[in-house]
Amino acid sequence: MNIAVLGTGTVGQTLSARLLVLGHEVMMGTRNVQEAKIRTTKDVYGNPGIGDWLKNNPRVNLVTFAEAIAFGQIIINATQGGKSVEALRNGNPGDLDGKIIIDIGNPLDFSRGMPPVLIPELCNTTSLGEEIQKAFPQSYVVKTLNTMWCGLMVNPAMIAGGDHHNFLSGNNPEAKLEVKKLLNQFGWKDENLLDLGDISSARGTEMILPVWLRIMTAKQSGVFNFKVIG
């Protein structure tokens, strides 16, 4: 399948690499291709910049947001939450219509120091997932995978044989089924995929981030996930 991954951070990198291994055609979209190709600045967590990463992943095709959106049958949003709607707006008119947008973004606000809070305008009474769905009503937004470290997103079996939970939110049942098939390819078993209902339930999963960050600090590791027991 042709898949567009928007965003060049570690989440976008990890998803793109895994999708290529699985045999998908991948285009990674970014705002400014030339700038990204030479970017070596590490992110806030010390992960390599996209420029360094691309040298080791030459098969990844880095293109503009618009080119990636035009190419993808499925669009994965792995951009910064505060800039996701803007990134998706780079698509040519109609290029997102009828397509599934898998939204992995989190509306984190790093402007007030660490750990980040959520962007107040994008949480609690709304969510990034909902705002994307509102901005692109002809698309099928499915929020998923945003509650864990990216290594686990694409390889859940890394801990506890994959027996922990990933949530899904979205208005369209068929779109959620399609996304589940892709998650199955990553190694997610159906019994570990918990459908929380329509896209407004993304409020809940995005609001997991603050406790996720505190647990990461307490455990000094991001290699963990939640399992719903009972």
Add this chain to the structure above:
Amino acid sequence: MNIAVLGTGTVGQTLSARLLVLGHEVMMGTRNVQEAKIRTTKDVYGNPGIGDWLKNNPRVNLVTFAEAIAFGQIIINATQGGKSVEALRNGNPGDLDGKIIIDIGNPLDFSRGMPPVLIPELCNTTSLGEEIQKAFPQSYVVKTLNTMWCGLMVNPAMIAGGDHHNFLSGNNPEAKLEVKKLLNQFGWKDENLLDLGDISSARGTEMILPVWLRIMTAKQSGVFNFKVIG
């Protein structure tokens, strides 16, 4: 130990009954004792009003907030999050000084329909736990137990032999140790108690509520909890 339970909802009822069984002296505090004693209105989830409950639990001593606060060596806040600081302010000057306040409250806002959101002024960039600590700087606030159904709070072994997680947030390590001892009495094992750090980490645990409510809806049951895997 003398324990004050503030709040007459199902959480306060469940905690009070369990503490009595464990041999503690319990006073349940409320705003208006006479009104509460005859209250039969069910809550938003259909649980019995405190008036009906007291008939079946005659050993519980229902008193004013002030009387309960004066009595308790430990104060448990199980009032509605939006009214918790106000409830605690009913104490006589100095009556909370040097005491542990176990804060189980959640700042839920039911005014916008179901499921509730969090009260915007009490989430994300602050939390109920932090606001209580600010209002009573001579007390030791420990946020805990607020991320699960009250039946599990006092009887974690009800599911998976108790092997799921309860979080603690608070500025004072000794106070958290004291609270852990009480949690041990409820059946919590130390390895299932996850200390997330200072009271600001209560932002994270309070923000679990929205996804908790969605999972409850998806599972049609509140008898579940989170386990941190990995």
